[in-house]
Amino acid sequence: MRTRFASDRGLTSRMVVTMFLLGLLYVVFVGVLIALGVRALTVLVLAGGLLLVQYFLSDRIALFAMGGREVSPQEAPELHGLIDRLCALADMPKPRVAIAESDVPNAFATGRNQKNAVVCVTTGILRRLEPQELEGVLAHELSHVAHRDVAVMTIASFLGIVAGLMTRFALYTGLGGRRNGGQGGVPIGLIIVLVSVIVYAISFLLTRALSRYRELAADRAGALLTQRPSALASALVKITGDMARIPTRDLREAEPFNAFYFAPALAPGETLANLFSTHPRLERRLEQLTNISKQLGRG
């Protein structure tokens, strides 16, 4: 039996390289901290604690921040119907479904695993998209859940949190503590600050790259699930076109949650270097969807 649903090797290998580099950076950083004899353990435990809170409460934090309200099948029968069917096609447990009162057309999925997942859509996206396009968006979000992106990205951002804490820790303790009682020599605090800043910068770039790859992977899996890549592409075009016209107050509220979003909410006129963005460029996403569409249509 043949399959029409091939995976993208290039994407997979780019993701593996990024993850490997992050892991390598992590090992090197911890190694440096231990070599310098700082109380690295305190910082690691602190960062680990933050991470656990974020990991276990991710669904509640995101829902609360976005003002999302869980809805029952009676309240939103169409939305539940779409998700029920997608879950049956993908053979995954049904996540909770929420709607956020916001005119920003967007959707996000959160939760540490498939059992605790929540898929939330805004009233703005419900108003703007056709059912087929909405289905494409939901399939993208369900793929995030299936790929356990909250867990992956939380772990990936761990290094950044440690490096950030480390910088502050060293600054507060006053860059002091010269080695061997300190006669000349470089202050150990300064080295820590330097190393931490460099680690932070590199891990930031790597995490962002990883996030973009995972968006592409979710696009791909979502399109293969609905088998209508063009509907997802049309939803993307509609939403990113609408992004420029949304009120700024809403945008400021939404920005910290960009990483979990379907399409990032950029303030009008704002241009971010591609390297720093959590989502791939629209053209890149559309190009991939076109390729999948061709692949599906081949006789």
Added chain:
Amino acid sequence: MGWLDALLGRSKPVKPNLDALFALPSAVVTLQAATGLTPTGLGSVAFRAAEGGAFATLERDVKALLGERVEESDDGYGYTWLLVRRAPDALSDLVTELHAVNSSLESAGFGPSLLCSLVSFAAPDDGRRLAVVYLYKRGTFYPFAPLSGQRRDNALELQARGVLEGELPLEKDLSRWFPVWGAPGL
């Protein structure tokens, strides 16, 4: 899906399980004895029509194969339903026909497109209706009993679950018992 596929973000469409459907005819006898529900002779298959020429060709072939025996319709969620009609007592015939649709989709590489299949039952005296829905990806069945106005007869569904438990692989996760309002053949 393994953890490695999740980590690398390459979840694949799930292949369907086609064989469990054949367990249905023998289970019906038990259902009929316990609840008084009899087969209506209607069954249907729901699948997602993929975009592009390959699927359109396949759909034409399936319809040519089954000829006049199937009726096609689309639901509001973008799935295509093929309705098969048979005599109420020819249930194994009906199941074979449903299987013909499934296997042609699968052999063309569109097995992951299959959503669910249902065979419907009705009680001649009091108007109760019940569909036994088959989930291809799970290889499990669940009962669905619609009432008027998009309400479900949960009591009848749970009663049917009790009856069918020993006969069919039933879906244990109740949140996957999704309603198929207005499905053809119901």
